[in-house]
Amino acid sequence: xxxxxxxxxxxxxxxxxxxxxxxxxxxxxxxxxxxxxxxxxxxxxxxxxxxxxxxxxxxxxxxxxxxxxxxxxxxxxxxxxxxxxxxxxxxxxxxxxxxxxxxxxxxxxxxxxxxxxxxxxxxxxxxxxxxxxxxxxxxxxxxxxxxxxxxxxxxxxxxxxxxxxxxxxxxxxxxxxxxxxxxxxxxxxxxxxxxxxxxxxxxxxxxxxxxxxxxxxxxxxxxx
Amino acid sequence: xxxxxxxxxxxxxxxxxxxxxxxxxxxxxxxxxxxxxxxxxxxxxxxxxxxxxxxxxxxxxxxxxxxxxxxxxxxxxxxxxxxxxxxxxxxxxxxxxxxxxxxxxxxxxxxxxxxxxxxxxxxxxxxxxxxxxxxxxxxxxxxxxxxxxxxxxxxxxxxxxxxxxxxxxxxxxxxxxxxxxxxxxxxxxxxxxxxxxxxxxxxxxxxxxxxxxxxxxxxxxxxxxxxxxxxxxxxxx
Numbered sequence: 259x260x261x262x263x264x265x266x267x268x269x270x271x272x273x274x275x276x277x278x279x280x281x282x283x284x285x286x287x288x289x290x291x292x293x294x295x296x297x298x299x300x301x302x303x304x305x306x307x308x309x310x311x312x313x314x315x316x317x318x319x320x321x322x323x324x325x326x327x328x329x330x331x332x333x334x335x336x337x338x339x340x341x342x343x344x345x346x347x348x349x350x351x352x353x354x355x356x357x358x359x360x361x362x363x364x365x366x367x368x369x370x371x372x373x374x375x376x377x378x379x380x381x382x383x384x385x386x387x388x389x390x391x392x393x394x395x396x397x398x399x400x401x402x403x404x405x406x407x408x409x410x411x412x413x414x415x416x417x418x419x420x421x422x423x424x425x426x427x428x429x430x431x432x433x434x435x436x437x438x439x440x441x442x443x444x445x446x447x448x449x450x451x452x453x454x455x456x457x458x459x460x461x462x463x464x465x466x467x468x469x470x471x472x473x474x475x476x477x478x479x480x481x482x
Numbered sequence: 483x484x485x486x487x488x489x490x491x492x493x494x495x496x497x498x499x500x501x502x503x504x505x506x507x508x509x510x511x512x513x514x515x516x517x518x519x520x521x522x523x524x525x526x527x528x529x530x531x532x533x534x535x536x537x538x539x540x541x542x543x544x545x546x547x548x549x550x551x552x553x554x555x556x557x558x559x560x561x562x563x564x565x566x567x568x569x570x571x572x573x574x575x576x577x578x579x580x581x582x583x584x585x586x587x588x589x590x591x592x593x594x595x596x597x598x599x600x601x602x603x604x605x606x607x608x609x610x611x612x613x614x615x616x617x618x619x620x621x622x623x624x625x626x627x628x629x630x631x632x633x634x635x636x637x638x639x640x641x642x643x644x645x646x647x648x649x650x651x652x653x654x655x656x657x658x659x660x661x662x663x664x665x666x667x668x669x670x671x672x673x674x675x676x677x678x679x680x681x682x683x684x685x686x687x688x689x690x691x692x693x694x695x696x697x698x699x700x701x702x703x704x705x706x707x708x709x710x711x712x713x714x715x716x717x718x719x
Contacts, residue, residue: 291575292575295575295596295597296497296499296500296575296596297499298596298597299497299500299596299597299598300497300499300500300503302597302598302599302600303500303503303504303506303507303600304499304503306503306507306600307503307506307507307510310510329597332597336577340578342578345577
């Protein structure tokens with residue numbers, strides 16, 4: 259009887275320690291969130307000011323797509339800490355302009371290695387209804403994957419396909435065939451991209467290719 | 483046609499970068515912007531500057547922004563220089579439902595989560611100021627034959643329009659808030675000119691003199707000098 263009671267106390271004490279450990283971890287996450295929230299807010303306001311200068315507007319909008327990705331990460335961090343779903347802010351987003359700004363930011367990075375990131379757009383003036391932070395997150399992950407784990411130039415082909423926008427992100431690397439660490443790392447980026455467009459009714463698919471890698475991102479069009 | 487009055491905003495935010503960049507953007511969008519970094523500075527600036535709207539961060543160095551909300555909302559609007567109806571937008575890093583409800587229940591007119599879209603914040607500022615204007619329109623002050631409309635800034639004496647400069651109007655509005663009370667010179671310099679410490683009172687005396695002359699067409703004298711103390715608008719209502 260005493261032994262059973264002793265075991266009960268031991269379990270309760272262990273659970274208490276686990277709870278304390280979890281509590282302190284959540285507090286650390288909350289502090290990290292706070293530390294990110296301030297600078298992201300300040301940077302976002304600084305870019306808003308930069309956009310007022312016509313000569314720097316393009317640069318500011320390219321940087322803004324990177325900040326969108328950081329904001330999406332911050333929202334996810336808060337959701338993970340609180341155990342709730344992240345709040346989405348869907349709005350009409352003209353995609354070509356956004357994509358060109360995102361590509362311009364990545365192109366500056368790619369050129370350091372003699373590579374490039376470009377857009378081939380044939381979808382016309384379309385818009386999607388989505389949280390722009392999530393679109394920034396999805397495009398950012400797909401292009402970062404292509405630059406980090408792929409090879410050659412990266413091209414973003416945007417076209418319409420049966421009432422949807424399809425964006426093929428292509429590179430000339432070894433693709434997904436090796437099955438090694440590179441493929442696993444690519445898989446994490448793909449999963450983040452797929453989850454990012456889920457709320458907007460979108461999807462991410464790996465396309466079969468004999469050479470290089472191609473990933474298709476599809477989103478329903480906002481016809482309003 | 484009268485030009486639209488420039489609106490004044492107060493940002494109470496302890497993060498210097500956020501405060502500076504937000505002030506820059508709002509200034510570029512046509513607002514007159516002042517900033518405060520602490521709750522106590524914020525309350526002081528609300529009293530002195532009488533802004534049209536306050537953007538209030540909840541996490542401040544010397545206390546919680548909710549305390550600023552409490553102080554403003556519990557003011558009686560008479561003895562205190564705080565306007566309990568002052569439009570206030572709360573900025574917060576906390577996005578939970580309970581946090582929002584707490585903000586609204588303490589008197590926030592709006593609640594914006596950081597990081598926010600500047601365009602959205604700007605739209606909310608315009609919307610709140612528009613709503614506050616509707617409230618002010620109903621607040622025409624009448625003191626005897628004198629009527630003052632804070633919204634259109636129109637002043638009439640016995641039905642006749644009286645043309646005032648911006649500072650003369652601000653001085654009249656300050657005196658009319660409590661027409662029989664003697665307002666000290668320090669207080670008027672602070673509220674109308676924004677001086678923190680007592681400056682040269684000649685500016686005030688000169689404006690008061692001009693205002694008295696412009697309101698002289700009535701049997702009741704307005705803008706009475708209480709020697710060595712300050713001014714009151716009238717002796718009787």
